[in-house]
Amino acid sequence: MAHTAYPQSYYAASANPIPARPELNGEVETDVCIVGAGYTGLSTAIALLENGFKVSIVEAAKVGFGASGRNGGQIVNSYSRDIDVIERSVAPKQAQLLGDMAFEGGRIIRERIAKYNIQCDLKDGGVFAANTPKHMKHLESQKKLWERYGHTQLELMDAKRIQEVVGTDIYAGGMLDMSGGHIHPLNLALGEAAAVESLGGVIYEQSPAIRIERGANPVVHTPNGRIKAKFVVVAGNAYLGNLIPELSAKSMPCGTQVITTEPLPPELAKSLLPQDYCVEDCNYLLDYYRLSGDNRLIFGGGVVYGARDPANIEAIIRPKMLKAFPQLKDVKIDYAWTGNFLLTLSRLPQVGRLGDNIYYSQGCSGHGVTYTHLAGKVLAEALRGQAERFDAFADLPHYPFPGGRLFQVPFSALGAWYYTMRDKLGI
Structure with missing residues (x-):
């Protein structure tokens, strides 16, 4: 075998x-x-x-x-x-x-x-980053919801505060969960x-x-x-x-893609994530990133429905990384891979x-x-x-995907397109 x-x-x-x-x-x-x-x-x-x-x-x-x-x-x-x-x-x-x-x-x-x-x-500490004011309102509601179930290690962050923990100006705010981590x-x-x-x-x-x-x-x-x-x-x-x-x-199996940079100089790594927290944004198809133990930036995102392997993972993910951290434009990508997770209709x-x-x-x-x-x-x-x-x-309750296995991929991709457009339009 x-x-x-x-x-x-x-x-x-x-x-x-x-x-x-x-x-x-x-x-x-x-x-x-x-x-x-x-x-x-x-x-x-x-x-x-x-x-x-x-x-x-x-x-x-x-x-x-x-x-x-x-x-x-x-x-x-x-x-x-x-x-x-x-x-x-x-x-x-x-x-x-x-x-x-x-x-x-x-x-x-x-x-x-x-x-x-x-x-x-x-490492302790995880950040939910709000791309829009609408995302920030969602995080405010999420904090109240989680606190109702006794989860209290949470801090809402405005646009100024989140820049103290994530070295970019693209976020409207966020929420820090100290029981999260990586x-x-x-x-x-x-x-x-x-x-x-x-x-x-x-x-x-x-x-x-x-x-x-x-x-x-x-x-x-x-x-x-x-x-x-x-x-x-x-x-x-x-x-x-x-x-x-x-x-x-x-x-339905779905693929997500991840890239990892070469080791970064300590001062550059610290400027990206000063407290070494991990980050995920609030988009439907979200981006996520963190530093490795040897100061590489690990950055992931994107979904391929049906779990096909993309021909060029770096071409998909690197632009997302540079949107958050344009200062990494000359940094070499040492690793790029895909992995599958299993999606249900209800999620x-x-x-x-x-x-x-x-x-x-x-x-x-x-x-x-x-x-x-x-x-x-x-x-x-x-x-x-x-x-x-x-x-x-x-x-x-769980249900099969409409149309059976034949239509799993187009149905899910259409739904993802809809939510992605809502994210982009801020509605």
Whole structure:
């Protein structure tokens, strides 16, 4: 079988040491078989192992190969659709449960980093940057909403104040969330994989799940082996393919692009982001950026519906970077890559079970770093018989994209065009 390597990203080039992990050969029995060694799978495994379960993970490529090892590295609270949207869609008790969980993922990340001594360049502080006065009004409402759920580490910033933390004059203001922050995402995944193994879990790489045999004791088949389990957790997200057709019908892989500069002189790096916070703007198709541990600017944005790889990523993203920081016009781009995330029509995650023993979580819709860590804890609770928080997610309404899979891409692109024009026009 062909060996799938990491993409040529800055994260792969600067990763901590990566141990060799075996392929699955032959038959294994376990309590829980997890499909996918990204954040969802790793977080679920840690929570289960800490509670005495025997866990095996099958990964098609390498730990953190997908979105977990390619994303912008930002710890951002809540969901891709915020709590106010949830409040309008579900009953008050369900909304309260989901609202209470909206800020838990970041805490789980920090707890894991501390408990398992994960070296991943953790920095505190995240900025939501308002491109327009309308965005600023949204942030004012968001602050009140989040404070209603007990989240108080927030500061509204006017145009003058935001220039103290972001070295550009393009923003009308913003909001600082000191419980946000940023990490080296692949090193976080690698550290969590090491935690899984320290607790007795086993990770099989280069072992794609090609079939799940359903029944009282489900069996996950790979090209050269099979794992018989009491439970299966499906955590493949945008890299799941058509393994489970009923899941792929309600979601769509999308690509986002990231570039990384050469290392910047310390004084230049500090002039861009003096407090070393990460930043995302408030556009529908947002830009996001931060400094790496070695003073590179990591800048991402854009969406390619259907997850095609653009021919020239730098040509797409570099103009966005220069709009914010024209002083970087002569700076060399050392890395450019794309990665896929899974979009749902509601932009809320899809959580549930198939039969009695196959559980899944998918569709973070671009907001996955914190949510996936929460999801792992919630999935583990459900397998232990504590399903209240799991059910709060599982009961969210979800629908297939209009027109089925054939029209997923044009429908979503049209919607994105509409919201992008609203952003540009300020309406």
